[in-house]
Amino acid sequence: MPTGLTSKIYDGSDTTLRDFALRCVRQLGAGYKASNYGKDELPKDKAPIIIVPEYYYKNLCDAEQKLRYWQSMRDNHPEELRKLYDKKVKEHNLAFEKYKESHGVDLKLRDRYENMLERVEAWDVKEDYLSLKELMIKQLKESIDFDCRPTTRTYEPFIDFDLWLKFQIECSEEEVRMCKKRLEEEEKSTRETNEYLKGLYQAIDETEPINK
Numbered sequence: 001m002p003t004g005l006t007s008k009i010y011d012g013s014d015t016t017l018r019d020f021a022l023r024c025v026r027q028l029g030a031g032y033k034a035s036n037y038g039k040d041e042l043p044k045d046k047a048p049i050i051i052v053p054e055y056y057y058k059n060l061c062d063a064e065q066k067l068r069y070w071q072s073m074r075d076n077h078p079e080e081l082r083k084l085y086d087k088k089v090k091e092h093n094l095a096f097e098k099y100k101e102s103h104g105v106d107l108k109l110r111d112r113y114e115n116m117l118e119r120v121e122a123w124d125v126k127e128d129y130l131s132l133k134e135l136m137i138k139q140l141k142e143s144i145d146f147d148c149r150p151t152t153r154t155y156e157p158f159i160d161f162d163l164w165l166k167f168q169i170e171c172s173e174e175e176v177r178m179c180k181k182r183l184e185e186e187e188k189s190t191r192e193t194n195e196y197l198k199g200l201y202q203a204i205d206e207t208e209p210i211n212k
Contacts, residue, residue, distance in 0.1 A: 006020075008020075008023075016208060017204065017207060017208045018044060018204050018208050018210075019044070021200070021204055022041070022042045022044070022204075023041075025042070025200060026038045026041075026042065029193075029196075030192070030193040030196040030197055030200075031197070031200075033050065033189075033193050034048050034050055034193060034197055044210070045210055046201060047194070047197040047198045047200070047201040048197065049194060050190050050193050050194055050197075051190065052183070052186050052187055052190050053186070056179075056182060056183045056186050057183065059179045059182070059183075060176070060179040060180060060183055063172065063175040063176045063178075063179045064176055066172050066175070067169070067172035067173060067175075067176055069172075070165075070168045070169045070172050071169065074165060074169070081165065082161070085161050085164055085165075088158065088164070089158045092158040093158070096155055109147060109148060110144065110148040113140055113143055113144045113147070113148065114144070116140055117137065117140045117141070117144070120133060120136045120137055120140065121137060
């Protein structure tokens with residue numbers, strides 16, 4: 001029974017070693033990468049040249065630019081840096097105030113619950129309906145506990161200026177290191193892929209050269 005890789009041999013449409021090898025290598029590391037993760041066919045005549053994707057260089061460039069920005073702000077623009085810090089503090093405090101507003105006690109809601117609770121507790125019913133009354137009271141009390149509970153989050157001041165600046169620079173330095181590492185790994189992988197493919201095509205040419 002033919003597979004996707006042996007189907008051309010099965011139907012006789014291509015029985016060359018070159019075609020079979022280039023189909024199979026698309027399932028392996030270097031060939032998989034060179035064929036757009038197995039989606040594209042590899043050229044028949046010569047090894048493709050793989051290049052490092054541009055975004056690896058762009059990411060490193062952006063990270064280095066960001067680091068230079070923070071270093072320049074620290075060394076040359078202390079007043080602007082202080083204004084930026086003050087803005088961050090203001091945003092931090094404003095965010096907490098909005099949080100309190102959205103998570104604080106809704107007094108109108110509590111009044112509605114408590115008003116209903118008073119009416120239910122004062123409701124004089126026969127014994128047959130006591131279980132209903134108890135359920136109503138239980139539901140109201142649980143709703144008050146859940147819906148009218150004030151926020152337990154406490155205010156935490158924004159970090160001080162020196163720590164904030166140190167954090168910005170250290171994060172930028174770490175991003176540069178990571179981008180360099182990813183670029184070096186991709187350059188190494190691309191180099192190895194090209195060497196592998198070059199050797200593979202040479203081996204195929206020695207065994208089954210293309211007739212020109």
